[in-house]
Amino acid sequence: MYDMIVIGAGPAGISMASEARAAGISPEKILILEKAGEHSFSIKKYYPDNKLVTANYKGFEAACTGVMCLVDSSKHETISYLDRTIRENSITVSYEETVFKIHKHPAEQRFTITTDRGSYDATVVVIAIGILGKPNKPGYRIPPSLRDLILYDVTTTDVAGADVLVVGGGDSASEYCQYLVQKGNRVTLSYRRHDFSRMNDINRQSIQALAERAQVEILFGSNITAVKDASGRPAVAFGEALLGSRTYDYVLYALGGTTPRNFLKTIGIEFDGEDPYVKEAHETNVRGMFLIGDLSAGTKGGSIIWAFNSANTAMKRICREYLKCSAVPPAAKPGPR
Numbered sequence: 001m002y003d004m005i006v007i008g009a010g011p012a013g014i015s016m017a018s019e020a021r022a023a024g025i026s027p028e029k030i031l032i033l034e035k036a037g038e039h040s041f042s043i044k045k046y047y048p049d050n051k052l053v054t055a056n057y058k059g060f061e062a063a064c065t066g067v068m069c070l071v072d073s074s075k076h077e078t079i080s081y082l083d084r085t086i087r088e089n090s091i092t093v094s095y096e097e098t099v100f101k102i103h104k105h106p107a108e109q110r111f112t113i114t115t116d117r118g119s120y121d122a123t124v125v126v127i128a129i130g131i132l133g134k135p136n137k138p139g140y141r142i143p144p145s146l147r148d149l150i151l152y153d154v155t156t157t158d159v160a161g162a163d164v165l166v167v168g169g170g171d172s173a174s175e176y177c178q179y180l181v182q183k184g185n186r187v188t189l190s191y192r193r194h195d196f197s198r199m200n201d202i203n204r205q206s207i208q209a210l211a212e213r214a215q216v217e218i219l220f221g222s223n224i225t226a227v228k229d230a231s232g233r234p235a236v237a238f239g240e241a242l243l244g245s246r247t248y249d250y251v252l253y254a255l256g257g258t259t260p261r262n263f264l265k266t267i268g269i270e271f272d273g274e275d276p277y278v279k280e281a282h283e284t285n286v287r288g289m290f291l292i293g294d295l296s297a298g299t300k301g302g303s304i305i306w307a308f309n310s311a312n313t314a315m316k317r318i319c320r321e322y323l324k325c326s327a328v329p330p331a332a333k334p335g336p337r
């Protein structure tokens, strides 16, 4: 019987386990189940290698309330920090283990968690699986013949010296453009809105600078209506007559991720419109089951500091309601280095 089982070893899951350690829960009583073969899988897959990991991502205030904190860092520094946290707190992560079912026993505060490898019992379950497992895809059909030329991240395919259309208008769209320009690509950005109000200052300034130097062509107010196969290349049709149809080597979508609605509903979590219903301190309608990180951030999306802070908030309630915590968690440390 574990005190706490955490599902997902990203920033939220790792900080949840380290909050529990800081609150005096012994390492044998905590288990993280991660479906990938390594922790922080989303960061490794979606972040360009030279990316600056910003503490105020999406304009969130860079203020840490818990035991983990982030200052502007490189991708490598961020991953090393998460790595070190697992090691120094003696946190057990079971990799390549996917959770299928979570059953709450009605008469007692106990969950049974079933995975593809076995089952475990725990007093508290924290779900920290993020939203990046399923990137958002466009509404129109993509021809299967173009599968290898339609991308949702920049690490799966090495793209250099090509004509690339990036679709989106948030921080990741800007970062993808910066990365692709550095790799010698000719980059166009298609965004349906007319300004970059959703980007943080660094990314807005960077994309504007690239546009001024004619290194990125920005198509504001552009709406893609279809993507077709034109002799093996993606031909992108725009709804705006002025833009017509244009052909690229690759189309890269930066449209964020999807809440794993079916999974959450199957385990009994209720929804409030599009978002899972969370009450005080990220607890769901199921007593003792918490949702933290990107999953509890709502439509604006989350950040790493949001993930860290949500774990701290959840831990305070877990100590009050469910577990015997022997220590008061210390204040946030200044950063990953």
Ligand SMILES: Cc1cc2nc3c(=O)[nH]c(=O)nc-3n(C[C@H](O)[C@H](O)[C@H](O)COP(=O)(O)OP(=O)(O)OC[C@H]3O[C@@H](n4cnc5c(N)ncnc54)[C@H](O)[C@@H]3O)c2cc1C
Binding pocket: 007, 008, 009, 010, 011, 012, 013, 033, 034, 035, 036, 038, 039, 040, 041, 042, 043, 046, 047, 048, 052, 053, 054, 055, 056, 057, 097, 098, 099, 128, 129, 130, 131, 132, 133, 171, 172, 175, 292, 293, 294, 295, 301, 302, 303, 304, 305, 307
């Ligand atoms: C391109 C890009 C750039 C970004 N840049 C920044 C930035 O500069 N600064 C910043 O603060 N934020 C940034 N973000 C956002 C940040 O990465 C997320 O907010 C953060 O990773 C959320 O952490 P999380 O732990 O909630 O989810 P995730 O990081 O997505 O981690 C979830 C983990 O759960 C695992 N998992 C999924 N399903 C299951 C399952 N069924 N069973 C077991 N494990 C499962 C996944 O493999 C993964 O390891 C960026 C995001 C993107 C896409």
